Amino acid sequence: MPNGFVNVLKAPGITSHDIVAHLRKVYGMKKIGHAGTLDPAAAGVLPIALGKATRMLEYMDNADKSYTAEVTFGYTTDSGDDTGNVIEEAPYQMPTIEAIKQVLETFRGEIKQRPPMYSAVRINGQKAYNLARKNIEVEMPERTVVIHAIDFHEMTENGFVFSVKCSKGTYIRSLCMDIGKKLGIPAVMSFLVRTHVGEFKLENAWSTEEIGMLPHKALCPMDFPIKHLPEYKITEDEALMIxxxxxxxxxENVEFVDKFIRLYTDKEFAGIGRYVFSERKIAPHKVVL
Structure with a gap:
């Protein structure tokens, strides 16, 4: 049974669940998970974990992500993208490139954001999109996210294209609508490509067709996405103890400031240890030996 990660290039029009179902057939296994769901209409990087690698997904929780998005002016929807029901339309004058760039700069850094109603955010134990489908209106809670970089790319006939690097939990649909509000124009996200998730980059992603032809070549090692964690070599006896x-x-000559540590024997990746600061010891957290 293969254990590792696959950097999947998700195509528009299919769900993240569809990708998992496809790879279960390709690799002949059930234990498969993914990091960071992409909306069906979106495309781009979708990290998939196989076998024991699914136990590494939690250490990717805080991975930064990058996107290229298209904004279309003139209307807004209940979902924040062009697949939703139109809730506002208005005539507009196309803003200048300079005006767009100035507005984009106001989003750089730590910002408050309200997720769209059609999202997986839980409200009183229920996912927001389930409430939305039942026409139950609720106040979506604001959250703090970080925009590390945001840059204008080009104008389109009815909007523009920009790129953004952001923290976990950022909704690009909300960002597009908020950009429109600052420009005084109703706006939606009309296309989205995720270009990176942590160590996974768009230029190295594999289509489902390519994976089907070369499944083992597409496989990355289990520790590929967690290189941000410190590394520590252990002996075979210590590996047995873990x-x-x-x-x-x-x-004695080693100091850690991180809670989680990547553990390796001379031969292989052993798993994740948890550093106990008060005891200067490493306890097993996820063992993959």
Whole structure:
């Protein structure tokens, strides 16, 4: 059974669940998961974990993401993209490139954002999109997200294209609508491509057809997306202790500031250890030996 990650190039019009179902057939296994759902209409990077690699997904939770998005002016929808029901339309004058650039700059850094109603955010235990489908109106809670970079690319006939690098939890649909509000024009997100998730880059992504032809060549090692965690070499005896659920001592000349540590023997990736600061020991957290 293969254990590792696949950097999938998701095409528009299919769901993240469709990708998982396809790869279950390709690799002949059930234990498959993904990091960071993409909307059906969106395209781009979708990291997929196979087998034991699914246990590494939680360490990718805070991975930054990058997108290229298209904004279309003149209307807004209940979903924030061009697939939703129109809730506002208005005539507009196309803003200048300079005006767009000035507005984009106001979103750089830490911002408050309200997710769209058609999202997976939970409200009183229920997903917001389920409430929206039942026509139940609720106030979506604001959240704080970070926009690390945001740049204008080009004008289109009815809008413009921009790129953004952002923190976990950022909704690009909301960002597009908020940009429109600052320009005084109703707007929606009309296209979205995710260009990176942590270590996974668009230029290295594989289409489902390519994966089907070369499944093992598309496979990345289990530790590929968690290189941001510090690394620590352990002996075979220490690996056995970790496997048995025991803590191991840390070498005197080693200091850690992170909670989670990548553990390696001379031969292979052993898993994730949890550093116990008060004891200067490493406890097993996720063992893959």
């Amino acid at each position: 496997k048995q659920g025991k803590k191991i001592n840390v070498a």
